[in-house]
Amino acid sequence: PAMAARLLLRATRPLLAGAGRGTGLGTAFSTAPPPEKKRWLRAYQELQRLQAPPQRRSEKPNWDYHAEIQAFSHRVQENFALDLLKTAFVNPCYIESEEARRRQLGLDKDAVALQLQDNTGLAERGLRFARAYLAQCFEGAYPELPAKGIEALVNFLTSRELVSYVAQNLSIQDLALCRDFPAPPDVLQRTFLAVIGALLESSGPERTGIFVRDFFIPQLIGKDLFEIWEVVNPMGLLLEELTKRNISAPEPRITRQLGVSTVLPVYFVGLYCDRKMLAEGPGETLLAAEEEAARVALRKLYGYTENRRPWDYSKPKQGLAAEKAISSN
């Protein structure tokens, strides 16, 4: 009986030890609810969702291209000819990738060629109009500003970063058809300029001028002239400007100074023409202060100070300005 008991014990111990998951535990803990078979499923799905590559909005559910384009034209409060607008969103890289894909799928030569025009023509026209119109706006608003300054301002406003930033915030990156996702900034710039070109074709130069003014000129708010226009030698430029106006050369004098013998001195240098002060500028060293004073003088002469009148956004009474822009192209 002792041998039998020991055998029984040895027999039962591996049974209990080797029970683990499955029916053994089920018989031991029969009162608890059965464990979920897929407790890991929610976490796995969340991980998949977070690790999935970003997709275009047009590939996600709920997308209607025609409705989106109509909503875009209402959002911008402009009447577009819809087929022009649709061609404005088609980029050449999209056409190439679509034709390559069709050729890969093995379609005939006729089916491969897409009947879509791309937006390079519209983009060029839009760019030319925008540059001409902006240059004209600045010539009217700041008549003293030289041609190089106006060119620098127009280049800044039609630069890749600014135009792609404006395009991103108008949801053009969802509507533009292009090969890569997310759309690179030069594609966005080309698409936005093509939209301007399409507006030019459909509504005429006046409305396009108002559109360009409303979306580009607010980007200049808070910006200083010499942040946009790189001037290497402001003193030389100032001398040229003063000789044009027949004023004698400026004399730089120290007006105020603080902390001369410390690590952070402040010098205020004033430029005097005929014993009258032209401008005053601060700086860390005397040379820096003189350069800053020259820049302040240039800002005053060109009328681009911080306290100038804000831009006039009222409705234009005559359409002469925009027509001049078209005729000068």
Added chain:
Amino acid sequence: RYVRQLQRLQLLFSPTAADARGARQFVEEAAQDFARQHPDVVLYVSPHSGPGPAPVLRAEYLNGTVRDELIASKTSEEIVQLATKLANQSGLDIIRIRKPFHTDNPSIQGQWHPLTNKPSILTVQGPRLQPQ
């Protein structure tokens, strides 16, 4: 010019669930009026059949934020009010505003610095001119 920041509204609801009754009434009665009054917002109505997740109104804004609002057990008028509220919002995050004021021109006559009212070194202090 004013550009409405709301891009599209997606109405996801189930055609049989009890708490989606307000959503179904909204779709039948008020959705078309809402879409006509807001032509720059694209309204998608997508009923998913069978018992699914709760009815939700998903708003997508121009800066990319997506906001989900539950519309379970809401009446049609409440959903209209909610939709107009979302249409007038911008897509910025709804967080605590630190200060209720902001200016772009913090000082009109120039900010004070220690040299503002000090006379410059160049002013000559001579004898006062006598009237003659």
